[in-house]
Amino acid sequence: MRAWQVGELGEPLGVMKLVEDVPRPVAGPGQLLVRVRAAAVNFPDALMVRGQYQVRPPLPFTPGVELCGEVVAGARRGERLIGNPVLPHGAFAEYALLDAAAAFPAPEALDDAEASALHIGYQTAWFALHRRARLRAGETLLVHAAAGGVGSAAVQLGRAAGARVIAVVGGPAKAEAARALGADVVVDRTAEDFVAVVKQATDGRGADVVFDPVGGDAFTGSTKCIAFEGRIVVVGFAAGQIPAPALNHALVKNYAILGLHWGLYNTRAPQTVQAAHEELTKLSETGVVRPLVSARLPLASAAEAVQRVADGLSVGRLVVLGD
Incomplete structure (x- = not known):
């Protein structure tokens, strides 16, 4: 072959x-x-x-x-x-x-x-938003790399969960893609400060959940616009920089940093992967997920x-x- x-x-x-x-x-x-x-x-x-x-x-x-x-x-x-x-x-x-x-x-x-x-992108986004962050309808979800593979999945699943989605992308073409995915607010990080946009869009409250497959400056900025009792889900480090978070900052601002290694569920809890697939299949049948x-x-x-x-x-x- x-x-x-x-x-x-x-x-x-x-x-x-x-x-x-x-x-x-x-x-x-x-x-x-x-x-x-x-x-x-x-x-x-x-x-x-x-x-x-x-x-x-x-x-x-x-x-x-x-x-x-x-x-x-x-x-x-x-x-x-x-x-x-x-x-x-x-x-x-x-x-x-x-x-x-x-x-x-x-x-x-x-x-x-x-x-x-x-499979990979939507399962990762599903576990990050629902199992780790426990995203609720009406909350604000901040998605980094929102026009990428796993980020685009997070935008669609966040909308399906009833969240308000703020999408961060790099460049006009990616901004247009994020809008087509259904993001409520789109931030082109090459032209805007996403921290300021998040604060303005939430009247200073900040994002309840952050989906971060990027790391580096994306993570650091997220800690500056995370809401009280907010949750930052660390999915990956596409920027090539692994953050060293100041845990005293998480303590003072009262937010959580959650890690997600989706592959572990395949060996530790495979029934949860099957259940997520069934939910994603239903969402694809209704056209919510594509x-x-x-x-x-x-x-x-x-x-x-x-x-x-x-x-x-x-x-x-x-x-x-x-x-």
């Missing part, structure tokens, strides 16, 4: 190579062989290729951590499923493996590209797509389609 391979760590465009004759993976016990119909590009793909992710598959490996695929063998042959492929056989290939226990039916309301982008897929690319363009996400140049989700 054709598959992208990483033989050394580095920048995606430099180290990802499309190989024509990679052996097709063989399903082991509890695994499913799927033909990849679509693979969503995620920031962790770039981190993994660089060797900066918490999961480090042995070299060489095929990157791609999220897919929609069709089962090609066994009792479930023909089923359209979404999930995380079993590494080192990642999603940027013609075939991949899924753990049968962690593979979920693709919502019928979504096409292959949209379905491939539902992944923002900005580009559908051929397999040959996977390295370029991962590099675009790594450089922060993408809007919504980039998806690599199966041939």
Whole structure:
């Protein structure tokens, strides 16, 4: 089969190579062989290729951590499923493996590209907003990187929960995307101070919940506009800077800093992942949830797509389609 391979760590465009004759993976016990119909590009793909992710598959490996695929063998042959492929056989290939226990039916309301982008980003946003922050209707939600993969999911789910959503983005194109997603207030951080906008929009009260996949200055600024009893959910560090929060500040202002590692739920509480998938499927059926897929690319363009996400140049989700 054709598959992208990483033989050394580095920048995606430099180290990802499309190989024509990679052996097709063989399903082991509890695994499913799927033909990849679509693979969503995620920031962790770039981190993994660089060797900066918490999961480090042995070299060489095929990157791609999220897919929609069709089962090609066994009792479930023909089923359209979404999930995380079993590494080192990642999603940027013609075939991949899924753990049968962690593979979920693709919502019928979504096409292959949209379905491939539902799992990681929307699950992460769901757990951050509902399980960790306990977001309530009527509260104000501040979302950083709101036009990105996981940020766009948080905007849609925040609106679905009845929250007022303030979206922070970088640039006019991303601002337009955030408005299309339903954000109530959009802040272009390249032209405005989001701290001042949040305070003005909330009459000085601040945001009740902050969804932060960025870190760095985004986190620091969030501590300046967090409400009494507010909750900051730390999802990632796309800025490349891991904050060192002043805990006396959290004490004095009476806010909480919550960490979210969604992957742990797959091993510690898999039933919660199943329940979240069922809720996301219902929301997709009503049209409330629909992944923002900005580009559908051929397999040959996977390295370029991962590099675009790594450089922060993408809007919504980039998806690599199966041939």
